[in-house]
Amino acid sequence: MTVLTQGLRDGSIVAWRNLLNVRRNADWLFAAVIQPVMFVLLFAYVFAGSIGSNPAAYREFLLAGIFVQTVAFNSAFTVIGLANDLQKGIIDRFRSLPMSRLAVLLGRTVSDLVVSCGALLIMSLCGLVVGWRIRGSFLDAVAAYLLLLLFAFALSWVGALIGLAAPSVEVAQSAGLVWLFPVSFISSAFVSVGGMPGPLRAFAEWNPFTSVINAVRQLFGNPSPPGLPMPHGWPVDHAVLYTVLCAAVILLIFVPLSVAKYRKVASK
Amino acid sequence: MTASNQVAVRAEALIKTFGNTRALDGVDLEIPTGTVLGMLGPNGAGKTTTVRILTTLLRPDSGRAWVAGHDVTAEPDKVRRAIGLSGQYAAVDENLTGYENLYMVGRLYGMNRARAGARAKELLTRFRLNEAAERPAKTYSGGMRRRLDLAGALVAEPAVVVLDEPTTGLDPRGRMETWEVIGELVADGATVLLTTQYLEEADQLADTILVIDHGKVIASGTADKLKSQIGGERLELVLAEAADLPATAKVLAEVGSAEPVVDEHTRRAHVPVDTGSKALIEALRRLDAQDIAVLDVSLHRPTLDDVFLSLTGHSAEEEKDPS
Structure with missing residues (x-):
């Protein structure tokens, strides 16, 4: 067996085990199902009433931002999942087995991707209820979902490194979430980047979060509401390409770093 | 090799x-x-x-x-x-059943599904976990x-x-x-x-x-x-009254081959002896002469704890300061 096929085989076994855990654990159900529903409803009604002049248009604009933020926050599952396995000695057992060194991390990121698929499905249904629509072609919509999942997968590998490096489950829990707040809010998720002050605006324009959100809005055909102009620039004009590039760069950096960390990691 | x-x-x-x-x-x-x-x-x-x-x-x-x-x-x-x-x-894995835990390990050792499943069942029987096989391990x-x-x-x-x-x-x-x-x-x-x-x-x-x-x-x-490295046997006594410990220690020092060890809290005293039962009888005779009540008496070969104590100067099970 080559390194890759053994990695995929063993990774799928680990993913199977993780998904059994998701199914049998109420906390995960809450995080994967109830939280997305809550986000859609809160943002759609609390924010939409106070930003912009047209609540219905703003709700439609908002959904892509919520999709991206939710799948990004799902990378915290990767962090907590790995930190838990480390603490319970399960990683020790895995590391003592003649299995691929890639498998535990691949299994974890893939199972978290499945959770994100579920979250996206639920959010989309909620979105339809609050007035969000897919206005582009079928293929564009498929591309939008694939882009969301690619982005979720890439961030999950950032989470993998955090989970392996965290000194305890408690630290992992906050470290896995805290960095997501600034990068998801300093983006085009809920507001127009054009209204931000200079340095924030520069960060937001090149922020991969902005890029994936813009790309998804373009592909779903969700227009900017009046009063929230879409600024122009290379990342906005090439949102899909820039998003794919960002995801590739994140993966190229974090997959090798996480695997290297896994090889040496000790149980806590 | x-x-x-x-x-x-x-x-x-x-x-x-x-x-x-x-x-x-x-x-x-x-x-x-x-x-x-x-x-x-x-x-x-x-x-x-x-x-x-x-x-x-x-x-x-x-x-x-x-x-x-x-x-x-x-x-x-x-x-x-x-x-x-x-x-x-x-x-x-607490959320997996006993069977699933073993099946997963078998698969990760490279076994195919049938082999991993059969091996899991075999081990569950051998380790008397048959009845719990389908329950999550957290139970x-x-x-x-x-x-x-x-x-x-x-x-x-x-x-x-x-x-x-x-x-x-x-x-x-x-x-x-x-x-x-x-x-x-x-x-x-x-x-x-x-x-x-x-x-x-x-x-x-x-x-x-x-x-x-x-x-x-x-x-x-x-x-x-x-055990034989530290030689001899141990004579151990438990007294009724802690007040009798000093006098008892003196007697044990006379019949034993080394300094006796006394623990006030448990009213216990012990000493290594070379002469076995002779030392035991002699110690009891002298204690009796002084009217010291003995609750428990034993003569035994050294335990590994005794070995550890004599090798390292501290007991194996005592908590050490992290240094």
């Missing part, structure tokens, strides 16, 4: 330092095939570090080790195929979890089984159950490396005992050899 077929595990001059702490300071060991080596020492002595090196979880700073003929740093994957590890904390008792974890270490019928403190944290019943299982394993001829803080456990299960303290092997041999 450098190691002969007679030796399943060999380590030479293992050294491992964490920051300023030298966890291992030149550990040598050898486990003949089909025997059980008990590695005995207090918390922080270096037992787990040794286990982690031998199971490829950690690389030594220097020194070499072979398991089943394979160098642990040069051929870690071949070593992993030859070992089964049961760690200090039962590494079972198991401590002893059952340990058995499941032990079963996990045996899935691939490994040449060498490594058990790191298999009974730490278990209640007496769980400990007895676990001993029974390890006993069967040994009877089947497995080569086992067992670490423990419990002298009784090493005494019961191991062919050879290695006493380790501060990262160094300070004694090795069979339990009998270690």
Whole structure:
């Protein structure tokens, strides 16, 4: 067996085990199902009433931002999942087995991707209820979902490194979430980047979060509401390409770093 | 292969330092095939570090080790195929059933679905977990979890089984159950490396005992050899009144071969003796003459705790200051 096929085989076994855990654990159900529903409803009604002049248009604009933020926050599952396995000695057992060194991390990121698929499905249904629509072609919509999942997968590998490096489950829990707040809010998720002050605006324009959100809005055909102009620039004009590039760069950096960390990691 | 077929595990001059702490300071060991080596020492002595090196979880700073003929740093994957590890904390997945836990381990050893499933069932029967096979492991008792974890270490019928403190944290019943299982394993001829803080456990299960303290092997041999190393027997008394202890200590000093040890809290006093029952009778006669009431009296061969005390100056089970 080559390194890759053994990695995929063993990774799928680990993913199977993780998904059994998701199914049998109420906390995960809450995080994967109830939280997305809550986000859609809160943002759609609390924010939409106070930003912009047209609540219905703003709700439609908002959904892509919520999709991206939710799948990004799902990378915290990767962090907590790995930190838990480390603490319970399960990683020790895995590391003592003649299995691929890639498998535990691949299994974890893939199972978290499945959770994100579920979250996206639920959010989309909620979105339809609050007035969000897919206005582009079928293929564009498929591309939008694939882009969301690619982005979720890439961030999950950032989470993998955090989970392996965290000194305890408690630290992992906050470290896995805290960095997501600034990068998801300093983006085009809920507001127009054009209204931000200079340095924030520069960060937001090149922020991969902005890029994936813009790309998804373009592909779903969700227009900017009046009063929230879409600024122009290379990342906005090439949102899909820039998003794919960002995801590739994140993966190229974090997959090798996480695997290297896994090889040496000790149980806590 | 450098190691002969007679030796399943060999380590030479293992050294491992964490920051300023030298966890291992030149550990040598050898486990003949089909025997059980008990590695005995207090918390922080270096037992787990040794286990982690031998199971490829950690690389030594220097020194070499072979398991089943394979160098642990040069051929870690071949070593992993030859070992089964049961760690200090039962590494079972609580949300998976007993069957699923073992099935997963079998699959990760490279077995196909049918083989992994059959092996899981076999082990569940052998470890008396049949009835709990379809229940999530979080419903198991401590002893059952340990058995499941032990079963996990045996899935691939490994040449060498490594058990790191298999009974730490278990209640007496769980400990007895676990001993029974390890006993069967040994009877089947497995080569086992067992670490423990419990002298009784090493005494019961191991062919050879290695006493380790501060990262160094300070004694090795069979339990009998270690016991005879410190010689003689122990005369131990429990008094009715703590006030009689000084007078009793004086009597024991006269009949014994060394300084008596007195524990006021438990009203206990003991002393090594060379003359066996003669010393016992003499001590009781003198105590009786002074009207000192004795609640309990015993004469026994030294326990491993006595061995540890005389080798290191401290007891094996006492909590040491982290230094």
